[in-house]
Amino acid sequence: MxxxxxxxxxxxxxxxxxxxxxxxxxxxxxxxxxxxxxxxxxxxxxxxxxxxxxxxxxxxxxxxxxxxxxxGIRGKRVIGEDGDAWLVEAGAGENWHDFVAWTLAQGMPGLENLALIPGTVGAAPIQNIGAYALEMGERFERLNAVELTTGAQVAFDRAACAFGYRDSFFKRAGRGRFMITSVVFRLPKAWTPRADYADVARALDGAAKPDAQAIFDAVVAVRRAKLPDWKVLGNAGSFFKNPVVSAQAFEALKAREPGVVSYPQADGQVKLAAGWLIDQCGWKGRGIGGAAVHDRQALVLVNHGGATGAQVLELAEAIRRDVLARFDVELEMEPVTL
CATH class of the missing domain: 3.30.43.10 (Uridine Diphospho-n-acetylenolpyruvylglucosamine Reductase, domain 2)
Structure with a gap:
């Protein structure tokens, strides 16, 4: 070829x-x-x-x-099912949001909380994308990839992908080694809604038993209200991970900053809201050159026009220094850099 x-x-x-x-x-x-x-x-x-x-x-x-x-590998299809779930495969070049909408149109819920996340299906496992109480890894079955140096076709199950919080094998040891060609998802037949996230619950306006489409619509509405459209204002979505600290470190921080926004984790650690930390340091709406912190969501860095990647990284480093100095918390970037 x-x-x-x-x-x-x-x-x-x-x-x-x-x-x-x-x-x-x-x-x-x-x-x-x-x-x-x-x-x-x-x-x-x-x-x-x-x-x-x-x-x-x-x-x-x-x-x-x-x-x-x-x-740009395309294609969406149902490849099987068992008593518990449907198996759905999508080409790596499929638009992620369109794929989520397609699964709902097929009557197969499970990905609705991840609506409107920019990017392609192939990128989703690399980042282990997540939003509103759901991570992609929870619905993941396997992926197919090609090793770039040999052309060998390789399948990765969930364990091999080593998913973490906005992390995977493909962001670390596997970076630059493989091209993901398709991803298979396991969508549960015994579906239960995840609609407790405060912003989503408000958008649902008290609906007692929302269906998957209602949650999809609510997530889309929330994201459009809070986050800039990258087609209008360049950005990469959430720029920093929400840092996770020990319970002891959290109690010390809370004693100094009683208003700190936090989310207890199952393992006893505490996740902090990076956007809140950045906002408290006075960065919302400020920038360097054409690169700036979004004026409605401090977790998002934007290109107002003419910004360079170097300016975005300079801005990110200034934010990291200020957050560390005030809160003794390290922020970690979500995007990779070239």
Missing amino acids: SLQLLSDFSLLAHNTFGFDARARYAMHIDSVDAAVATATDARIANMPQLVLGGGSNIVLTRDFDGVALIV
Whole structure:
């Protein structure tokens, strides 16, 4: 299989921050066969490779002197079921939000809390995306990937993916080694709503037994009210993870900051609201150059136009320093950087 090799390729349409970085070369990958073929393509042998889907979790700080592999593998289908769940597979290039809507249209709930998260299906396991009391890993069955150096097709189950909080094997040891081609989800037949998150509950306006579509609609409404549309104002969604601290550290912090927003965890630790910490340091609405903290949601950094990836990272570092100095809490970025 011979793939078209594009030169001096703009990545503007392939990152949600809207940075006009360029790749020396690019290839569009629209099938598993195409993904496999990259491993034996002499034109890109020994060349650095960057796998990109929607680019919703990356900060591009420079041009890329290699080949960008733009994943566009499509397709959605039900591949099986058992007494407990349906198994649904989607190509890595499918739009995540559209896929969630499609599962509901098939009468298969379970992903509705993750509506309107930007990006592609293939990116979802890398980040182990989550929102409103649900993480993708809870609905995950397996994924299929191609090893970039050998072209070998490899299947990863949940254990192999090593999911953590906004984390996975693919963000750490597996970074740059594999291209995800499809993901299989296990959607429960005995579905129960997760609608206790305060903002979602308010959007549901007291509905006693909301169905999955009502939760989907409520999540969409909440996200549109709180978060900027990356197509209008460049951003990568939540920029920092909510830090998790020990119970002892939390009690010491609460003694100094009685209003601290927190969420007890099952293991006894406490998750802190990173947005609250940033807001208390006075960063909401402030920025550096064209990079700024969103004026309605301090957890989101935005590109007001003309910002560079370096300015976003400079802003992020200034925020991290201030939060550490005031609260003795380390913030960790969610996006990866290039």
